[in-house]
Amino acid sequence: MAMASEGGQGKDGDEDMGSASEELQAVLQPYILRRHKTDVMKKVPPKEEVVIEVEFTRLQKKIYRSIYEKNVLQLANNQVIKAMFVNVSMELRKCCAHPYLIQGTEEAQLSSQAADPNDLNTVMTYLVQMSGKMVFLEKLLPRLKEDGQKVLIFSQMTRMLDIIQDYLRWRGYMSERLDGNSSSTDRQAAIDRFNTPCDDDPHFDHSPFVFLLSTRAGGVGINLTAASVVV
Structure with missing residues (x-):
């Protein structure tokens, strides 16, 4: 900064940098295609966002309520430490995605339905039906x-x-x-x-x-x- 303020060298340096930048752009222009977002978006169809509310299956409702009721008193009384709250939240998220993400649920469900765990079509049919x-x-x-x-x-x-x-x-x-x-x-x-x-x-x-x-x-x-x- 001291050198730039003496003898006007700072101004000359800025001019040199500007000239070098222009030369670099001229060299790179044949190899780099620069596009603005406004140019590209003309060719892209508008985004259509659709929000679909998916209903819980009977099993999801049962498990979600079980997790909630098991922890509701501690949640209400502020007795939950952060780690426990995160664990409960994760279990609820798993249930919302697919109850089979909760350990032991798939085995218990197939057993309750007397389903053959070696029958692929039966297993996959239940896999679909158990999650909204x-x-x-x-x-x-x-x-x-x-x-x-x-x-x-x-x-x-x-x-x-x-x-x-x-x-x-x-x-x-x-x-x-x-x-x-x-x-x-x-x-x-x-x-x-x-x-x-x-x-x-x-x-x-x-x-x-x-x-x-x-x-x-x-x-x-x-x-x-x-x-x-x-x-």
Whole structure:
């Protein structure tokens, strides 16, 4: 700063920097395409956001009420330490996503229905019927597939992604997945497979129909241009 204030050298330095910046832009211009958001958005259809309230299944209602009633007195009397409150909140969130995320629920449910745990169709049917969100996906995905859409499904819980992935395999839907365990190589390969169609007719396209993403791993460096629906 002392040198810049002596003899007007600061002004000359600013002019030199401006000249160098212009020269650099001229050199890079043939190699870098710069677009403003306003230019790009003209080619992108407007986002349509639809909020759908999904009803609890009977099992979800039962488990949610059980968790609440078990802890309501302590919550009301401010006897809950922060760690316990977080645990209760997490159990309720699991129940909202799928009751099978709560340890022992799947085994107890199959046992109460005298269902054969080795019968895939029976197991998967219960997996769908026990969660309101899975019931919704069971209705939504066939319609989107018929319309030639490609779908992104996000979840904060990787175990929920496991459940959805099992369901997609059962229904024969091709899918890709990206979570915290995905390497950078696998990550890019999955993105490329999802974005590259294998057939001109979307109804007979053998490229992945669904991309499963964890919210943490799917927020940075992802370019899924083929997707048209986000769940």
